[in-house]
Each structure stands twice: as structure tokens, then as C-alpha cells.
Amino acid sequence: MSRASCSQCSRPQKTCICHLFCNIENTIHIVVLQHPTEVTQTKGTVTLLSHSLNNCSVFVGEEFNDNEALKELLCCHQHKTCLLYPSDNAKVLSGELNNEIITNNAECSAVLPSLIILLDGTWKKSYKMYMLNTFLHTLPHITLPEGTQGDYAIRKTQKANALSSLEACTYALMMLESNQNKYQPLITNFKAFNDLQLAFRR
Numbered sequence: 001m002s003r004a005s006c007s008q009c010s011r012p013q014k015t016c017i018c019h020l021f022c023n024i025e026n027t028i029h030i031v032v033l034q035h036p037t038e039v040t041q042t043k044g045t046v047t048l049l050s051h052s053l054n055n056c057s058v059f060v061g062e063e064f065n066d067n068e069a070l071k072e073l074l075c076c077h078q079h080k081t082c083l084l085y086p087s088d089n090a091k092v093l094s095g096e097l098n099n100e101i102i103t104n105n106a107e108c109s110a111v112l113p114s115l116i117i118l119l120d121g122t123w124k125k126s127y128k129m130y131m132l133n134t135f136l137h138t139l140p141h142i143t144l145p146e147g148t149q150g151d152y153a154i155r156k157t158q159k160a161n162a163l164s165s166l167e168a169c170t171y172a173l174m175m176l177e178s179n180q181n182k183y184q185p186l187i188t189n190f191k192a193f194n195d196l197q198l199a200f201r202r
Helices: 044-051 068-076 123-134 134-138 165-177 180-201
Strands: 029-034 056-060 080-086 115-118 142-145
Touching: 029 044, 029 068, 029 165, 044 056, 044 165, 044 180, 056 068, 068 115, 080 165, 115 123, 115 165, 123 134, 134 180
Parallel strands: 029 056, 029 115, 080 115, 080 142
Antiparallel strands: none
């Protein structure tokens, strides 16, 4: 007999995380390209992220070059889209980035991004997704400052100071929108999410 699942977060009712959802009106639209293996991953943070940000779209798959819904979003945010990914050419975010240009198009005036794409998967799978989706290569890339500390205690990784998708996205929004207070409830609830998962593990 299968366990009853929550209709909103799709988790077993015993481990439901709906009480941790926030209601945040993020100015910058977030697009998550999620690897299929992450959808049912109980340690994954995209469910909490996508149900907490009012402007967030999640696309599941590995290759999105011909995804019409994604193409439409990118068209709406043309020249104002960037990828949150630590490539060699990524621009490091800082608290003073507010008025700096984030675009590869020299004809555009200085603007903040209106859409940020992030890849949700293990480092190996995220890299594969990056290589498969060639349109990502032409976008401006941004990354968090080296040494940014996270609290992702429930998932092991060999990467130093590795952050969850939720943390990386939230910290980037904090910096770009210069509004830490607006996003602090999500970071607080993320820590509670960690505690919940660790409690069931014990």
C-alpha cells in the first residue's frame, strides 16, 4: 500500500514541507532547469524554492534547446537574462553590483537582469546540462563570491563550500536586489528544512 502524499509538495504527509513555504515577491524572475533525477529527491530544495518565490518557473529535463515555453520566457527577457553558474567567465556578485551592467550586448543600456537561470542537479549532471544546452553559453554568467558559506547539511559533496540550489539562488537575489530582509525568511525556513530531514534520518 503506497503512502499518502501531500498534493502540494508531493512528499509523504509525514515529511510534508508546506509549512515552510514563504510568500516572496521576487523582482527578478527565476528559471530552474532541473535534472529529472532531482524531482523525487527528498533532499532537493527546488520544491521549497519554487513554492516560496512568486516569480519562479521550473523546467524538468536535460536538454532544453527546443523548449517553446522556455524560449518564450527568454524572448520576454531578451538581453536581461543571465545564468547563475561558476564558469571561468562568470562575473562575481557583490553588494555593490546594483548599477552595473550584466549583458553581453554592447548596444543595450546598463540594466540588472530580469531573469536568472540556474541548473539543479549534482555538479556532474549540471555540467552535462550546461554542455547540452548551447544557448546557455552565450548568456552572461554570474557567480557568488568565493567562500560563500551555506547550511546544506543533508547532502554530501566533494566541492568546498557547496551551496544548495535554494541557497545559491536566494543569496544571488539578496545581492542583486539589495534586500536581505525580504529573503531572510526563506533562508530561515531552509535551515528548518535541514533540521526536519536530519531528524527523520536519525
